[in-house]
Amino acid sequence: MDKQLTIWIVIGVYAIFMLTVGILYSRKGTDMASFTVGGRSAGAWISALSYGTAYFSAVMFIGYSGGSGWSYGLWSVLVGIGNALFGSLLAWLVLADRTREYTRKHDIKSMPQLFEKRFGSSKMRLFACVVIFVFLIPYSASVYKGLTSVCSVILGIDEQVCMIIIAIASALLLVLGGYIATLKADFVQGFVMMIGVTALIVLVVLSPQVGGLGTGLSNMTEYMRSHEMLPLTGKPAVALISTLLMTSFGTWGLPQMVHKYYGIKDRQEVKRGTIISTVFALLVAGGGYFIGSLSHLFFGETMPEGGKDFLVPLMLDQAGLPDLLVGVILVLLISASVSTLSSITLTACSTVSMDLVKPTIAKKMNDKDLAALTRILCLVFVVMSYFIANYPTPILEMMSYSWGIISGSFLAPYLLSLYWRGINRAGAWAGMLGGFLTAFLPAAISGFTTPDGPLYACLAMAVSFVLCFGVSKAAGRKGAEA
Secondary structure (H helix, E strand, O other): OOHHHHHHHHHHHHHHHHHHHHHHOOOOOOOHHHHHHHHHOEOHHHHHHHHHHHHOOHHHHHHHHHHHHHHHHHHHHHHHHHHHHHHHHHHHHHHHHHHHHHHHHOOOOOHHHHHHHHHOOHHHHHHHHHHHHHHHHHHHHHHHHHHHHHHHHHOOOOHHHHHHHHHHHHHHHHHHHHHHHHHHHHHHHHHHHHHHHHHHHHHHHOOOOOOOHHHHHHHHHHHHHHOOOOOOOHHHHHHHHHHHHHHHHHHHHOHHHHHHHHOEOOHHHHHHHHHHHHHHHHHHHHHHHHHHOOHHHHHOOOOOOOOHHHHHHHHHHHOOOOHHHHHHHHHHHHHHHHHHHHHHHHHHHHHHHHHHHHHHOOOOOOHHHHHHHHHHHHHHHHHHHHHHOOOOOOHHHHHHHHHHHHHHHHHHHHHHHHHOOOOOHHHHHHHHHHHHHHHHHHHHHOOOOOOOHHHHHHHHHHHHHHHHHHHHHHHHHHHHHO
């Protein structure tokens, strides 16, 4: 069978599955509670795999694994391990159960609502709403860019056509089914990702360019030694650590990730979900970064045409993978990306409808109409993401701006509100604004071209914590009235 036909058949089967899931659950998300938190009855497997598929998309597989592997060699695998230990294991241990309990107790469906109820500030809710909607768009756009590079290389189709296909797939899933549909789809897509990554690791390692695990590691180690990557020092070391910290701890403040905790059924499911999420991240992130770390064995010292965003797609194209597996790998990347896009879009749009439109413009709107409005906003968000994706910013930088600004604004006040009664409104405002400006200003001044996005993201999170603590202590009781 022709290679292209085989690949398209595999993708077609996946597309039919996604459409079926959306239609089956189209009648189960008619009110806002069902559309956003799914009745708060999700089990461990569904919650954990939904978290993992929202975490890892084509941005990681294509942008981060390729770019980090080219810059740091085998050291880049540390980023994947950090994502598993800090971004999954520690995040679930610290945040999941407390967030589940707090949001259930106060009937909270979004991060802006959490801030409003915790600090008694409608203005804080509106600020959070605007930041989330505006700055999740670049993250969504970076997912599009990751997929277009691999599809253009392997399928030979126009990048614009690829982006339109992905936009339609994610929009259909969300508009038809909402939260429950995305959870069910993520459950299956999680298994597709685990199987696909495992097969990909084995076959890339066995490719002629790598020559087996022992040979590949030996050749890569020698390359790193001859190119001053052993040991890794100076600015490259700082950049690697910044990437590890941002991609691991940055998820703690991302509303679409925190949202996964809202719908978990009970504490027992949280404990099980913690283990499942960690194992998933270790395999998917660790494996993804390991594949990217071998890029120099394929290209030597010469960066291929198209830049870092095309490293992994060209590796897959040159590795001599079976046609069926190439189709499975594309489905893996599409699955991961559609899951991430769905989570981002649902979070951004439900936030606008619940926390901006209803409280300020349409106070009498019922839940059914609110869910319908959210579906319309999902379409608008997808279209806006498509246009931003055409901006010539590399994937890694585009995602780092989004994560840095959002997590820099919200991680500290969110985490401290769960554990420290001493944080007050003044401290939360200081942390939000300080973190926002620390991440936003350097990116904006550079015209969103600075390669130091991960570093500014880490600084923003640190500055936000310092301001939350310092201003809360200084303001005391008066800070609650600020």
